[in-house]
Amino acid sequence: MNLMPHLIAAPILLPLLTAAMMLMLGEKHRPLKAKINLFSSLVGLGIAVLLLQWTQETGVPGSIGVYLPGNWQVPFGIVLVVDRLSALMLVLTGIIGVSALLFAMARWDGAGSSFHALFQIQMMGLYGAFLTADLFNLFVFFEVLLAASYGLMLHGSGRSRVSSGLHYISINLLASSLFLIGAALIYGVTGTLNMADLALKIPLVPEADRGLLHAGAGILAVAFLAKAGMWPLNFWLVPAYSAASAPVAAMFAIMTKVGVYTLLRLWTLLFSGQAGASAYFGGDWLIYGGMATIVCAAVAILAAQRLERLASLSILVSAGILLSAIGFAQPNLIGAALFYLVNSTLALSALFLLAELIERSRSANEMPLFDDGDLPRPMESLQPPKGINLDDEQKAVVGQVIPWTMAFLGLSFIACSLLIIGMPPLSGFIGKLGLLSALLNPLGLGNGGDEPISNAAWGLLALLILSGLASLIAFSRLGIQRFWTPEERPSPLLRRFECVPIIALLGLSIALTFKAEPLLRYTQAAAQALNNPQQYVMAVLGTRTIPSPEAKAAVAEVTP
Amino acid sequence: MEEVIAIAIGVLAASGVWLILRPRTFQVVMGLCLLSYGVNLFIFSMGSLFIGKEPNIKEGVPQDLLHYTDPLPQALVLTAIVISFAMTALFLVVLLASRGLTGTDHVDGREPKE
Numbered sequence: 001m002n003l004m005p006h007l008i009a010a011p012i013l014l015p016l017l018t019a020a021m022m023l024m025l026g027e028k029h030r031p032l033k034a035k036i037n038l039f040s041s042l043v044g045l046g047i048a049v050l051l052l053q054w055t056q057e058t059g060v061p062g063s064i065g066v067y068l069p070g071n072w073q074v075p076f077g078i079v080l081v082v083d084r085l086s087a088l089m090l091v092l093t094g095i096i097g098v099s100a101l102l103f104a105m106a107r108w109d110g111a112g113s114s115f116h117a118l119f120q121i122q123m124m125g126l127y128g129a130f131l132t133a134d135l136f137n138l139f140v141f142f143e144v145l146l147a148a149s150y151g152l153m154l155h156g157s158g159r160s161r162v163s164s165g166l167h168y169i170s171i172n173l174l175a176s177s178l179f180l181i182g183a184a185l186i187y188g189v190t191g192t193l194n195m196a197d198l199a200l201k202i203p204l205v206p207e208a209d210r211g212l213l214h215a216g217a218g219i220l221a222v223a224f225l226a227k228a229g230m231w232p233l234n235f236w237l238v239p240a241y242s243a244a245s246a247p248v249a250a251m252f253a254i255m256t257k258v259g260v261y262t263l264l265r266l267w268t269l270l271f272s273g274q275a276g277a278s279a280y281f282g283g284d285w286l287i288y289g290g291m292a293t294i295v296c297a298a299v300a301i302l303a304a305q306r307l308e309r310l311a312s313l314s315i316l317v318s319a320g321i322l323l324s325a326i327g328f329a330q331p332n333l334i335g336a337a338l339f340y341l342v343n344s345t346l347a348l349s350a351l352f353l354l355a356e357l358i359e360r361s362r363s364a365n366e367m368p369l370f371d372d373g374d375l376p377r378p379m380e381s382l383q384p385p386k387g388i389n390l391d392d393e394q395k396a397v398v399g400q401v402i403p404w405t406m407a408f409l410g411l412s413f414i415a416c417s418l419l420i421i422g423m424p425p426l427s428g429f430i431g432k433l434g435l436l437s438a439l440l441n442p443l444g445l446g447n448g449g450d451e452p453i454s455n456a457a458w459g460l461l462a463l464l465i466l467s468g469l470a471s472l473i474a475f476s477r478l479g480i481q482r483f484w485t486p487e488e489r490p491s492p493l494l495r496r497f498e499c500v501p502i503i504a505l506l507g508l509s510i511a512l513t514f515k516a517e518p519l520l521r522y523t524q525a526a527a528q529a530l531n532n533p534q535q536y537v538m539a540v541l542g543t544r545t546i547p548s549p550e551a552k553a554a555v556a557e558v559t560p
Numbered sequence: 561m562e563e564v565i566a567i568a569i570g571v572l573a574a575s576g577v578w579l580i581l582r583p584r585t586f587q588v589v590m591g592l593c594l595l596s597y598g599v600n601l602f603i604f605s606m607g608s609l610f611i612g613k614e615p616n617i618k619e620g621v622p623q624d625l626l627h628y629t630d631p632l633p634q635a636l637v638l639t640a641i642v643i644s645f646a647m648t649a650l651f652l653v654v655l656l657a658s659r660g661l662t663g664t665d666h667v668d669g670r671e672p673k674e
Contacts, residue, residue, distance in 0.1 A: 136636055136639070140639065140643075143643045143647070147646070147647070147650070150650060150654075154654065154657075157657070157661075158661075159661045159662060159669065162654060162657050162658045162661050162662075162669075163658055163661075163662065163668070163669035165654055166585065166654055166655070166658050166667065166669075167667070169647075169650070169651055169654055170580070170588055170592065170651070170667075173592050173596075173644075173647055173648075173651065174580065174592070174595070176643075176644075176647070177592075177595050177596060177599045177644075180599045180602075180603060180640055181599055181602060183636075184599075184602055184603040184606045184633070184636075185606070187606055187632070187633070187636075188606040193632075
């Protein structure tokens with residue numbers, strides 16, 4: 001018996017069982033729960049890597065694994081599907097989860113009860129959302145991950161968390177209502193909620209119902225775009241992510257990517273080139289909405305005074321780039337965007353962890369938590385206070401040892417900034433270069449040089465470069481303020497657990513610089529598969545239920 | 561009957577949206593409640609409205625949608641009710657926490673300047 005199809009359900013079941021076990025352990029035994037949580041997260045990551053390897057194997061048709069949890073024939077029961085895109089997102093979730101957990105184990109998990117149980121539920125929701133192939137099941141997993149994220153968002157309590165949490169929860173409850181309305185409309189028109197079945201039924205929708213279908217898809221998209229952080233649906237994001245505790249914010253770095261993933265998955269399936277009159281419905285909205293997001297976030301990033309805020313705004317920039325790139329429905333551009341997604345998620349997650357360590361030594365009341373409305377401070381603080389000698393000819397400060405903590409934080413900050421801005425030599429540059437080259441060569445390098453480049457492509461090209469410039473300015477200024485300002489303050493105390501995840505995340509990104517080719521090949525293959533939804537549809541609809549023992553016995557009797 | 565249900569959904573949704581846009585947290589909770597009622601009725605009505613038809617298969621009645629009502633929206637609406645109920649309860653807790661920490665029931669945690 002082949003175990004592999006059953007492994008598809010494991011990333012959902014494992015965190016669920018772990019969370020249930022932790023709830024039974026009660027309020028105490030925090031170190032034990034932390035160990036169980038770490039073990040379970042590592043096993044989850046291992047399973048995700050196994051699934052990724054499995055989708056890489058040739059010979060499996062379309063590299064798509066389908067699992068029927070209830071053993072019901074396909075359009076009637078829930079389906080779990082793992083293909084290249086899902087597997088990539090699973091591994092990314094696993095990596096981010098383990099890193100955030102390691103960071104939390106040093107200090108943050110004691111800031112409130114039930115951190116570990118909520119963390120596992122959050123992982124379950126994320127894994128489930130990436131695996132499911134049923135629209136309503138997707139809603140359920142969204143609610144699971146949101147419910148856990150509400151708890152995690154408020155973890156540590158405090159005025160700013162509760163107040164921004166209130167906005168975060170109400171926006172997401174509203175988005176869930178829109179999700180339900182959209183799903184109900186689509187069900188009313190097509191009579192199915194299975195994504196593969198929807199892809200088959202949408203070209204056959206009669207002309208009179210097409211407006212209703214498009215309205216449903218549009219309402220559904222608003223719900224996802226609010227999660228993905230598209231302007232003007234993203235005003236909740238920056239206060240919520242900046243106020244959340246560092247490990248939680250690092251986890252949230254992948255939450256906007258859930259919105260991007262669902263959009264990519266549903267849009268390429270339901271409104272692919274084969275969808276008849278509905279082909280590429282709403283693509284322009286994605287392109288121009290994404291561009292508006294980049295513009296607003298890039299302007300806001302110039303005014304950011306706190307590292308957490310800078311990190312949240314960088315999330316919005318990357319969300320805008322991804323949404324806009326998806327809207328072009330161009331396989332090589334989507335492939336490059338997926339590479340950029342992996343790279344930016346890792347770097348942003350590291351930045352959230354780093355931000356807390358850097359800000360730790362500053363006293364809490366030194367800076368107002370909400371710096372909106374304030375103009376950037378003049379750089380007066382760069383003038384050395386009297387009595388401190390910065391002139392290297394007087395030799396008074398030469399030979400001072402930089403504390404290792406400051407050296408570590410400074411170097412990590414430089415690496416992080418390079419990755420997020422997309423400057424050479426790190427992998428952020430490869431991601432952005434991939435996007436730019438795909439925009440300039442719509443049909444792939446070497447063929448179709450006569451194809452004119454659309455105005456939208458030129459616009460995105462310019463915005464990619466300008467948003468990089470804005471990030472560069474903001475990152476350099478904050479870096480100078482945080483690291484070069486001569487101030488009398490103790491260097492921050494770091495625990496080993498807190499450095500490990502940052503080194504791991506940045507190390508992975510740096511490793512991607514040298515090993516970019518395998519991942520690029522993988523993301524290009526994933527994008528090609530998204531461009532040919534028939535494979536997905538055939539794999540899902542072609543899956544047969546496993547006959548019950550009685551049926552097997554009956555068959556055996558008939559054919560001895 | 562369709563008209564009555566449609567008007568009811570419209571009134572619920574409109575009142576819900578209006579209340580969500582109000583500045584007090586309790587009004588927002590009530591708005592979210594009303595909106596979720598409207599959404600639940602909407603999902604329910606997507607299975608097309610009939611009087612006296614059951615979702616359960618009975619002996620002697622042909623098995624098609626002319627003789628039964630679609631059971632799937634009823635199952636979906638059950639899930640949606642449970643989830644929205646739980647989320648509203650959670651939201652109430654956050655509302656109380658916010659009231660306790662900020663001393664005001666304004667959604668921004670501070671009274672607007674006059």
